[in-house]
Amino acid sequence: MNTHNSISLFEKACELIPGGVNSPVRAFKSVGLKPHFIKSGKGCRIVDEDGNEFIDYVCSWGPLILGHCHPEVLDSLARVMRDGTSFGAPTKREIEMAEIICSMIPSIEMVRLVSSGTEATMSAIRLARGFTGRDMIIKFSGCYHGHSDSLLARAGSGAATFSIPDSLGVPSCVVEQTLVAPYNDLDATREKFELCPDRIAAIIVEPVAGNMGVVPPSPGFLQGLRKLCDEYASVLIFDEVMTGFRVSKGGAQELYGITPDLTCLGKVIGGGLPVAAFGGSRKIMECLAPVGGVYQAGTLSGNPLAVAAGLATLKTLMRDDPYHDLEQKSARLENGIRNILDKNKIKNKINRVGSMMSVFFHPGPIENYDQVLSSDKQKFNRFFASMLEQGIYLAPSAFEAWFISTAHSIDDIDLTIKCAQDSLDEYV
Numbered sequence: 001m002n003t004h005n006s007i008s009l010f011e012k013a014c015e016l017i018p019g020g021v022n023s024p025v026r027a028f029k030s031v032g033l034k035p036h037f038i039k040s041g042k043g044c045r046i047v048d049e050d051g052n053e054f055i056d057y058v059c060s061w062g063p064l065i066l067g068h069c070h071p072e073v074l075d076s077l078a079r080v081m082r083d084g085t086s087f088g089a090p091t092k093r094e095i096e097m098a099e100i101i102c103s104m105i106p107s108i109e110m111v112r113l114v115s116s117g118t119e120a121t122m123s124a125i126r127l128a129r130g131f132t133g134r135d136m137i138i139k140f141s142g143c144y145h146g147h148s149d150s151l152l153a154r155a156g157s158g159a160a161t162f163s164i165p166d167s168l169g170v171p172s173c174v175v176e177q178t179l180v181a182p183y184n185d186l187d188a189t190r191e192k193f194e195l196c197p198d199r200i201a202a203i204i205v206e207p208v209a210g211n212m213g214v215v216p217p218s219p220g221f222l223q224g225l226r227k228l229c230d231e232y233a234s235v236l237i238f239d240e241v242m243t244g245f246r247v248s249k250g251g252a253q254e255l256y257g258i259t260p261d262l263t264c265l266g267k268v269i270g271g272g273l274p275v276a277a278f279g280g281s282r283k284i285m286e287c288l289a290p291v292g293g294v295y296q297a298g299t300l301s302g303n304p305l306a307v308a309a310g311l312a313t314l315k316t317l318m319r320d321d322p323y324h325d326l327e328q329k330s331a332r333l334e335n336g337i338r339n340i341l342d343k344n345k346i347k348n349k350i351n352r353v354g355s356m357m358s359v360f361f362h363p364g365p366i367e368n369y370d371q372v373l374s375s376d377k378q379k380f381n382r383f384f385a386s387m388l389e390q391g392i393y394l395a396p397s398a399f400e401a402w403f404i405s406t407a408h409s410i411d412d413i414d415l416t417i418k419c420a421q422d423s424l425d426e427y428v
């Protein structure tokens, strides 16, 4: 594959932008390769600056559930753009967006729009702290909630109770307020509460973990979190930035039948433009300024273009209800790849919830971050490189989700399975 243009663009980018990228995972470092610079996308396909075409399973890391350049999203953008790109004043479309979000996710009575998932989770945490008058929060190792200080924490060594920062520049006094438990471990979570019963403002959790690869909640896990939060008067925050409008119309909370106090949304709700949101019960949400004392703001929050793209996406999803179809296509991909791996006697565990899935080179089960980390990264990297060479663009890390969009056809799925077959014959 000719990658001449991408390579020279990357060299130039590295002179001007740290690591050549505006978000670290794009750099392909984890798979030991150089990134392709993408020129365009249409449907489920993207084309790089050397003219190579790929079937895209990154889909902008989740937002593009309708694929690239969906006509209704583009039309809406073109129409709205002519009236102006930003006002910093309320607009009618923001109400429409709020109505749709509240109607599709019943636990959300009021919602506020922001511009990134990071802002949504950061603001939800501040709100939970303001509402409860408490400082500490619980998160789970392997769950990603954006890059704000208090959420960049993992459990240190297994026994550590108080966390160490995951990044330089994060004050330890901030991260000390963040307790980290293993995903799917209710007992460990309960122990945190028992340790500081009156100090925990909130639990924040990805109801289906998607940022350590896909790890579904074990039966009873989310129910148990709900009960703990009720028992200790803490706020349960579902970070549905990835799962919202992805795993079902009403998100993971609909799929598993659990009602959180606050929900964070992002990715799909912007249809490829920067929109995110957080919302929940009126009682909690009215603690936000200008009604209440918890401050939160944004110059471009509810931006007309971003909201237009989001609205077009959500309306299309409501009208077409593609979730059954997405499930079937995704199951076909899962089964096809598992058959090939099994036939080749390669130990594998495929985790999938709806149209997000991950292939782990590991015998399974994969229920928490430690198990994720013990999967065979080298094998994944060889598989990744070979798939890329054949025109299949997977997320460039063993610990990420693949996303299937409504634009992927059965033929695209079958071609992907065939490429996986060829990859394994040659490389793994």
Ligand SMILES: *Cc1c(COP(=O)(O)O)cnc(C)c1O
Pocket (backbone or CB within 6 Å): 115, 116, 117, 118, 119, 121, 144, 145, 146, 147, 206, 210, 211, 239, 240, 241, 242, 266, 267, 276
């Ligand atoms: C992507 C993601 C975020 C961060 O969103 P950004 O828009 O990248 O800031 C937060 N939480 C989850 C679960 C995500 O998947």
